[in-house]
Amino acid sequence: MAKSILDDHVSMPQTFKKGSWEIKLSFLIMGFANLVHKQIIKGLLFLVSQIIFLIAFVTQVIPGIMGLFTLGTKTQGMEERVIDGVKLQVAIDGDNSMLMLIFGLASLIFCAVFAYIYWCNLKSARTVHLLKTNGQKLPTFKEDVLTLTNGRFHMTLMAIPLIGVLLFTILPLVYMICLAFTNYDHNHLPPKSLFDWVGFTNFGNIFSGRMAGTFFPVLSWTLIWAVFATVTNFFFGIVLALLINTKGLKLKKLWRTVFVITIAVPQFISLLLMRNFLNDQGPFNALLQKIGLLEHPLPFLSDPVWAKFSIIFVNMWVGIPFTMLVATGIIMNLPSEQIEAAEIDGASKFQVFKSITFPQILLIMTPALIQQFIGNINNFNVIYLLTGGGPTNSQFYQAGSTDLLVTWLYKLTVTAADYNLASVIGILIFAISAIFSLLAYTRTSSYKEGAVK
Amino acid sequence: MKRKKQLRLGLVYLILIVLSAIWLFPIIWVVLTSFRAEGTAYVSYFIPKQWTFDNYIKLFTNSSFPFGRWFLNTLVVSVSTCLLSTLITVGMAYSLSRIKFKFRNHFLKIALVLNMFPGFMSMIAVYYILKALNLTQTLTSLVLVYSAGAALGFYIAKGFFDTIPYSLDESAMIDGATRLDIFLKITLPLSKPIIVYTALLAFIGPWIDFIFAQVILGDATSKYTVAIGLFSMLQVDTINDWFMAFAAGSVLIAIPITTLFIFMQKYYVEGITGGSVK
Numbered sequence: 097m098a099k100s101i102l103d104d105h106v107s108m109p110q111t112f113k114k115g116s117w118e119i120k121l122s123f124l125i126m127g128f129a130n131l132v133h134k135q136i137i138k139g140l141l142f143l144v145s146q147i148i149f150l151i152a153f154v155t156q157v158i159p160g161i162m163g164l165f166t167l168g169t170k171t172q173g174m175e176e177r178v179i180d181g182v183k184l185q186v187a188i189d190g191d192n193s194m195l196m197l198i199f200g201l202a203s204l205i206f207c208a209v210f211a212y213i214y215w216c217n218l219k220s221a222r223t224v225h226l227l228k229t230n231g232q233k234l235p236t237f238k239e240d241v242l243t244l245t246n247g248r249f250h251m252t253l254m255a256i257p258l259i260g261v262l263l264f265t266i267l268p269l270v271y272m273i274c275l276a277f278t279n280y281d282h283n284h285l286p287p288k289s290l291f292d293w294v295g296f297t298n299f300g301n302i303f304s305g306r307m308a309g310t311f312f313p314v315l316s317w318t319l320i321w322a323v324f325a326t327v328t329n330f331f332f333g334i335v336l337a338l339l340i341n342t343k344g345l346k347l348k349k350l351w352r353t354v355f356v357i358t359i360a361v362p363q364f365i366s367l368l369l370m371r372n373f374l375n376d377q378g379p380f381n382a383l384l385q386k387i388g389l390l391e392h393p394l395p396f397l398s399d400p401v402w403a404k405f406s407i408i409f410v411n412m413w414v415g416i417p418f419t420m421l422v423a424t425g426i427i428m429n430l431p432s433e434q435i436e437a438a439e440i441d442g443a444s445k446f447q448v449f450k451s452i453t454f455p456q457i458l459l460i461m462t463p464a465l466i467q468q469f470i471g472n473i474n475n476f477n478v479i480y481l482l483t484g485g486g487p488t489n490s491q492f493y494q495a496g497s498t499d500l501l502v503t504w505l506y507k508l509t510v511t512a513a514d515y516n517l518a519s520v521i522g523i524l525i526f527a528i529s530a531i532f533s534l535l536a537y538t539r540t541s542s543y544k545e546g547a548v549k
Numbered sequence: 550m551k552r553k554k555q556l557r558l559g560l561v562y563l564i565l566i567v568l569s570a571i572w573l574f575p576i577i578w579v580v581l582t583s584f585r586a587e588g589t590a591y592v593s594y595f596i597p598k599q600w601t602f603d604n605y606i607k608l609f610t611n612s613s614f615p616f617g618r619w620f621l622n623t624l625v626v627s628v629s630t631c632l633l634s635t636l637i638t639v640g641m642a643y644s645l646s647r648i649k650f651k652f653r654n655h656f657l658k659i660a661l662v663l664n665m666f667p668g669f670m671s672m673i674a675v676y677y678i679l680k681a682l683n684l685t686q687t688l689t690s691l692v693l694v695y696s697a698g699a700a701l702g703f704y705i706a707k708g709f710f711d712t713i714p715y716s717l718d719e720s721a722m723i724d725g726a727t728r729l730d731i732f733l734k735i736t737l738p739l740s741k742p743i744i745v746y747t748a749l750l751a752f753i754g755p756w757i758d759f760i761f762a763q764v765i766l767g768d769a770t771s772k773y774t775v776a777i778g779l780f781s782m783l784q785v786d787t788i789n790d791w792f793m794a795f796a797a798g799s800v801l802i803a804i805p806i807t808t809l810f811i812f813m814q815k816y817y818v819e820g821i822t823g824g825s826v827k
């Protein structure tokens with residue numbers, strides 16, 4: 097009877113309604129069905145996890161989740177305390193908004209993990225019931241464990257990495273997203289003072305409030321930079337690759353290696369060198385003065401406009417070999433018939449490049465190009481190591497003339513301790529990246545196939 | 550016609566020589582600087598007036614900037630990270646490529662979204678989580694953070710596994726092999742290039758990262774990795790004394806990394822173009 101009702105496609109509420117008494121009890125006491133049917137170890141494991149959860153729920157999770165909310169409801173209470181003297185009160189309550197937020201979120205994740213175990217328990221009860229009514233043999237605990245090397249092998253492989261992701265990616269990320277809706281800035285630093293939920297104030301601040309004067313210039317420079325950095329690298333990289341692939345050129349491998357060496361040198365080394373090299377007192381200025389081209393040193397990195405050009409040029413030095421390397425691979429695989437046919441018809445080298453080689457390379461490299469563009473929006477290294485965002489700009493809040501959104505974010509967290517603003521910026525960077533990634537997705541079918549099937 | 554061709558070829562040689570000079574110049578300059586005995590950070594010439602090995606010796610004898618110690622730290626971190634993250638990346642990529650389980654597609658999409666957030670955003674939170682675990686200012690925490698990042702960097706390896714025909718798995722399964730057997734005895738031996746690539750990339754990571762390491766290690770100088778160590782030499786108050794030593798350290802780091810990179814450039818290209826270049 098139950099055989100026809102309970103299979104994998106029946107939803108859990110229905111399972112409860114139609115299931116036998118031991119399934120119903122399994123909803124209340126985890127592992128009950130397993131215990132009844134002599135799957136002792138499995139049943140006990142479920143039971144123990146339930147007991148642990150219940151204890152933890154009362155002692156840890158409830159205060160944790162309450163903490164998440166009190167962050168919001170304690171506003172007045174907190175203000176009253178300011179009059180009494182903050183330090184004493186906080187010490188007694190141990191209210192550290194930041195820790196409360198983290199523990200609250202950790203509790204939520206803990207609950208989610210338990211919910212998964214609970215769901216496994218129900219599924220297990222259903223399976224046990226199903227096997228029993230069909231008269232099949234129930235798997236022993238050992239057999240269950242062995243499925244981890246076969247049918248459920250992915251669980252074995254992914255369990256530990258996923259814990260890492262949960263702890264070091266998802267939890268911090270959710271935490272930082274939450275911060276965007278608080279007033280956790282340099283005036284509200286726990287444990288000295290509390291911070292609180294403020295809704296969308298920070299977003300308003302950035303878009304139209306006192307931060308707008310910094311945000312929009314930084315955003316537009318970020319986009320200008322990303323476009324120029326990507327386009328120059330891409331175009332000149334292909335030209336370089338074509339030059340090296342010129343018919344009849346000797347020692348192609350050697351030429352390529354010369355440029356590859358510069359990729360291989362760690363960026364923090366090459367960029368710090370460049371910073372020194374282009375310094376007002378640095379060797380490049382000295383050389384130009386010596387040969388009489390200049391009378392005064394040029395402010396390569398110390399003038400806002402010069403610095404922007406210098407950054408793009410240095411980035412070409414860093415990035416062109418990358419494109420060259422990839423483009424070379426593509427060029428060597430291009431079918432040569434088309435080019436030969438065009439040459440016979442009298443097309444010039446430039447025409448061949450414009451109408452045949454370049455479009456084909458572009459087609460193959462579009463996904464990589466969009467990725468590079470996103471990478472450039474987030475290109476922390478070049479800016480941070482070369483100019484550190486400078487020269488300073490008195491009209492910006494905590495940002496210099498060449499700061500990108502990412503380096504501004506970095507400064508907001510590390511030097512200014514304005515975590516709420518930093519989080520908003522982070523979310524906005526994410527939004528920009530997401531839009532362009534989506535573009536990459538819809539534009540190129542090959543990318544789609546490779547990434548998500 | 551032939552003359553024109555030769556002329557053009559000559560021009561190409563000329564351009565390439567000029568470009569090579571531009572590209573190699575900073576590298577040659579740092580090597581020269583590392584042997585310079587006189588002057589401070591900024592001098593107005595390139596070729597040292599006095600040559601010396603002292604900058605290299607200084608790196609290993611001075612106790613305020615213990616380069617030898619940093620080198621060992623980085624080696625420990627990068628070897629552990631390399632082992633752990635290769636295991637993680639390959640495991641994740643294999644599962645997501647070969648095994649069809651319920652939430653696979655959802656997971657792939659979530660991973661893609663997670664990768665779009667800038668890493669710095671969660672940096673501070675990671676710091677506090679590590680602090681809660683009592684792990685800040687330790688090398689273990691660096692290994693943990695670098696390896697945890699590997700779990701979401703499986704796309705290139707997954708793309709590689711996707712190209713191995715599934716019929717191999719199927720025929721092995723008919724012969725009674727478990728997933729574990731297939732993974733260890735069929736897929737892994739076929740995936741040597743991608744394993745090498747993943748491992749090398751993971752190995753290089755700790756040598757060049759200075760942001761996360763800086764935040765996690767703070768002021769614990771003896772725990773520094775070479776990247777933050779070298780970076781710390783270039784602060785305003787130390788740059789004049791230490792620039793030549795910085796150059797020497799850079800040369801010491803750049804040699805192994807460059808060698809590794811030249812060795813793996815083939816895999817690198819395949820990774821970027823998603824295997825469309827063979």
